[in-house]
Amino acid sequence: MWYLTGFHAIEEQIKSGKAVGSLLVAKAGPRAREIIALAMEHKIRIDRVGTHELDHLAPDHRGIVLPVEDPGSPEDITLEGFLAGLGDRTDVLVAVLDEITDPHNYGAILRSCDQFGVDLVLTRNRRIAKHAEVIAHTSAGAVSWVSVAETANLIRAVGDLKAAGFWIYGADMAGEPVYTQDLRGRAALILGGEGTGISRLLRESCDVLVAIPSQGRVDSLNVSVAAGILFYEITRQRSQRS
Structure with missing residues (x-):
């Protein structure tokens, strides 16, 4: 399991349709609120968590984290x-x-x-x-x-x-x-x-x-x-x- 913390990386992962599970939110500034709205449009659950929990999962977070199985290629390609x-x-x-x-x-x-x-x-x-x-x-x-x-x-x-x-x-x-x-x-x-x-x-x-x-x-x-x-x-x- 990987944890995306960059705003752009999270956004594009959601738009690609590869995001599974929940978007973890500890604090939501203006940029994070935009991503929350995008996640809701894509039917992704929003889980409110404590900052200490995100600190443990991804120390470089900015108040919002998206767990992913693999932030890689959009599909299996040979x-x-x-x-x-x-x-x-x-x-x-x-x-x-x-x-x-x-x-x-x-x-x-x-x-x-x-x-x-x-x-x-x-x-x-x-x-x-x-x-x-x-x-x-x-x-x-x-x-x-x-x-x-x-x-x-x-x-x-x-x-x-x-x-x-x-x-x-x-x-x-x-x-x-x-x-x-x-x-x-x-x-x-x-x-x-x-x-x-x-x-x-x-x-x-x-x-x-x-x-x-x-x-x-x-x-x-x-x-x-x-x-x-x-x-x-x-x-x-x-x-x-x-």
Whole structure:
């Protein structure tokens, strides 16, 4: 059992229809009252509890807590099922996360995935159970909406994407400037782990390595920041299709 405390995370969990059980309320300021009204609209029971009880369950609460079984993907998704359901769709974007271990980065990437319409996040390790609340909070609730599929073998999964007509891009500082590449069509973007980048075998699976040109003195952008910029560039190119 996890306990969501962030206002956005609780809101989006309720809107997604995944909330079960009761909304626990110790004190209700203006923002909490909005969430209580939303919960009532969705037929979620409101339980009044003492502040000390919430202190025990979730020390970082702000007077309101939503217990959840799993604040993760909105439904159980497999890569095989996802590919089978694509039909003749052309513009499809998959984000492949190669050992993203920082829950703040993971949550921030999910938020960008939601904002830029990423169709699927593919990862070897979707759930970081002890950091579920951090992920839900950092993603501002996007974790309740973004489709995430797990796989035991990312190399094989990337091969399946290629077989389905996806062009595989790897985010790498040594790559080609991203704006020089045609990113339309079926595209999968691989994002490497913090400090390690894309693992060797996955790197060799890429069709093209792409980079974000920069003038900074620091080695590289944070992976979650880079993800947002790259997703934006893909969205920009697709919106300008002639």
